[in-house]
Amino acid sequence: MYEKYISLLISLSDYMVKKVLESGNAFEGKNGPYNNKDTALRNSTHWYQIFAFLYHETKEEIYKECSDRLLLFITNAENYGSNMAPKCRTDANIDDINGLIGPAWTIEGLIYAYRNTREFKLLDIAYDIFLSQEFDTKDNLWRIIDTQGKNWGYDLTFNHQLWFAAVGYELASITCEDPRRAKVENQCNMFGNNITKHLRYYPNGLFCHIAYMGYSGKYKLKYYIKKYLRYVSGVLCLKNKYSEMYNLEKGYLCFDLYGFAILKQYNPNLQVFSDSIFRKAVELGTNEDFLMKMANEIPFNKYAFAYNSPAFEYPFVAKMLRGTADNKLCKKLLDKQIDLTMGSDNTYLTSNVNDPNTLKARAYELIRFLDLECD
Incomplete structure (x- = not known):
């Protein structure tokens, strides 16, 4: 599969080279199915990693030129507020950083760039971005702070908190004498040690999308009633707002x-990894029948193969959380992904997709798995 993944990344890069060389950034997207007015920052951080990886593997100078151009764009101060929060979208009436996930994706790209260049200024920017968000030691969660310094309250999308903590741990893993490193690590430890307080599951192991706050009895009742309605509606395939949310969660x-x-x-020693219900989530998320059913539904799950593609995410997930990735399933998922989204002009990841620019950029998720295979 290593060669097949490399071949896909090379094929996808062909459409991006000209854009990067002309403008210095990647095509902006629409945040998948959400139709946001994204800036070019998010997809540029993804594409930086693809081009940098391809240069490392092939030594083709065009990939180095593209990664260098993208890194200049990613580090341009115009993409950040005075507080160093990254500007990821321009929609009215919502935060302009895309919750915590916008900063998380930006930091992820900067860490990858640091590992390639060893330029400390990249870590410096990453620290500033991370600490632009406000951590609350009472609930052990981060609040969203936009580029203007406005506080939007807690980001209650659980995976946003999760990803922000994950890249924070990765950032803190890099040895340096900067005092901010300890601050980042301390916040991540407080989140990680309390993660189960905010994570809720369905009986089958599926995660609830919204973080659980566990406030008053009235809040708890409302949370669990909605959870029950989503699960029942989803399992029975009812057509309502609750089943739509369950479909998103799948x-x-x-x-x-x-x-x-x-x-x-x-941080492999966190308690959550020992919980039986978490193992159930891993079993579900790496189960062939579960994954292929989302692909074979009519229409196929727009939150999966049109945005969060299991073809790109399964290999690293299975390798890290199960110890190995099934090569046959890797191939089956990639073949299905290509089949579902092949354009009439034989272009990859363009048909039946609301945001092909972002889906193509999301192929960068293969790189963590490929890096493990190289080690």
Whole structure:
């Protein structure tokens, strides 16, 4: 599969080279199915990793030129507020950093760039971005702080908190004398040690998308009633708002587990990894029948193969959380992904997709698995 993944990344890069050389950034997307007005920052951080990886593997100078151009864009101060929060979208009436996931993806790209260049300024930016968000020691969660310094409250999308902590742990794993390293690590430890307080599951192991806050009795009752309605509606395939949310949660399972896989890579001793219900989530998210059913539904799950592709996420998830990735399933998922989204002009990842620019960029998720295979 290593060669097949490399071949896919090379094929995808062909459409991006000209854009990067002309403008210095990647094509912006629409945040998948959400139709946000994304800036080019998110996809540029993803594409930086693809081009840097391809240069490392092939030594083709065009890939180095593209990665260098993208890194200049990613580090451009115009993409950040004065507080160093990254500007990821321009929609009215919502935060402009895409919750915590916008900063998480930006930091992830900067860490990858640091590992390639060993330029400390990249860590410096990453620290500033991380600490632009406000950590609350009472609930052990981060609040969203946008580029203007506005506090939007807790990011209650659980996977946003998870991914932010995961890249924070990765950032803190890099040895340096910067005092901010200890601050980042301390916040991540407080989140990691309390993660089960905010994580809820369905009986089959699927994660609830919304973080559980556990406040008053009235809050608890409302949370669990909605959870029950989503589960029943989803299992019975009813057509309502509750089943739509359950469908989203299914489509996000591999992405959620990918965040946990990063977390395990840098802090494998967290209690959550020993919990039987978490193991159940891993079993579900790496189960062939579960994954292929989302692909074979009509229409196929738009939150999975059109956005959070199991074809890109399963290999790293299975490797980190199960110890090995099934090569036959890797091939089956990639073949299905290509079949579902092949354009009429034989272009990859363009058909039946709301946001092909972002889906193509999301192929960068293969790189963590490929790096493990190289080690």
